[in-house]
Amino acid sequence: MGQAIQTQCKQFDIEALDFEDKPKDLTNISVVIDFSSPKGFSNCVNFCMEQKLPLVSGTTGFSEEHLALISSAKKSIPILIASNMSLGIAQLKNSIEEYLMSTSFRSKCKIIEIHHTKKKDSPSGTALEISRFLTELFKSKLDGMVEIESYRIGNVFGIHRIVFENAEGLITFQHIANSRNIFAKGSLQAARWIQSRESGEYNFADFLNKKL
Numbered sequence: 001m002g003q004a005i006q007t008q009c010k011q012f013d014i015e016a017l018d019f020e021d022k023p024k025d026l027t028n029i030s031v032v033i034d035f036s037s038p039k040g041f042s043n044c045v046n047f048c049m050e051q052k053l054p055l056v057s058g059t060t061g062f063s064e065e066h067l068a069l070i071s072s073a074k075k076s077i078p079i080l081i082a083s084n085m086s087l088g089i090a091q092l093k094n095s096i097e098e099y100l101m102s103t104s105f106r107s108k109c110k111i112i113e114i115h116h117t118k119k120k121d122s123p124s125g126t127a128l129e130i131s132r133f134l135t136e137l138f139k140s141k142l143d144g145m146v147e148i149e150s151y152r153i154g155n156v157f158g159i160h161r162i163v164f165e166n167a168e169g170l171i172t173f174q175h176i177a178n179s180r181n182i183f184a185k186g187s188l189q190a191a192r193w194i195q196s197r198e199s200g201e202y203n204f205a206d207f208l209n210k211k212l
Contacts, residue, residue: 001035001058004184014188019044026051031191034059035183037120038066045073054078054194056187058085060125070201078197082204083125085186089160090208092175093133096162099173100134105166106143109134114151114159122150126160 002018009016017025019032019040034044034057041059046069048055055073060083062070073079100107113127131146143166158177163170177183190207 001180001183004180005033005035005187008181008184008188012188019047029053031056031195033057033187033191035187038062041066042069045069045079048077048079049073052077054080054191054197056080056082056191056194058082058183058187061121074199074201076199078194078199078202080190080194080202080204080207082186082190083129084158084183085190085204086175086177086182087186087208088175088177088182089126089130090204092160092162092173093130096130096134096173097137099164099171100138100141103141103166103168105168106141107164107166108143108147110147110149110163110165112149112151112159112161112163114153114156116155116157117152119152122152123148124150124158124160126158130160130162 006016015028017029019034029051031054032044032048034041034055036044036059038059038061041057041062044055044057047053049072054077057080070079070081111123111127111130113124115124127148127150131148134142134146157179159174161172161174163172186204190204193207194202
């Protein structure tokens with residue numbers, strides 16, 4: 001993801017610095033983008049609080065300690081946390097919402113997510129986010145708990161398939177990421193947006209609602 005973001009930055013004449021490089025010239029840093037690990041995320045948050053810099057993070061696999069750190073950070077800096085920064089996932093959720101609003105049947109729901117073998121967290125943050133989205137907004141339309149199946153195969157960038165089954169039949173919604181560029185572009189757009197936000201915690205939907 002770091003390489004994908006730097007490639008996108010070059011296309012738009014944006015200077016990108018590797019967070020691990022030392023020393024850093026702090027005078028021209030506008031925002032920090034993090035796609036690392038839970039440990040790397042903690043380092044980024046502490047750095048951003050010290051330097052009063054906005055933070056955009058696509059890291060997943062947070063513990064209660066990380067959530068507490070976010071709660072502390074949002075008091076002094078704007079911080080956007082998103083498990084998936086693809087416009088396609090947002091459109092997928094909109095399509096699912098339209099379907100569930102239109103049907104009177106309760107449905108069994110299964111989420112199938114497939115990623116590359118080097119992805120450490122399972123289920124994916126996006127699958128968990130979609131599950132929360134369904135449970136919080138459409139619990140009355142669900143027949144039982146949302147089931148999640150995770151697979152780690154080859155170099156798959158990301159496949160999320162949501163299957164609903166009820167008396168009407170079976171309907172499937174799916175998003176396939178063909179490269180990391182969609183996440184890189186989304187993170188850069190979110191980074192531009194968050195620079196003008198007040199201190200607080202934001203998600204990708206907050207950005208999209210303003211953007212769209």
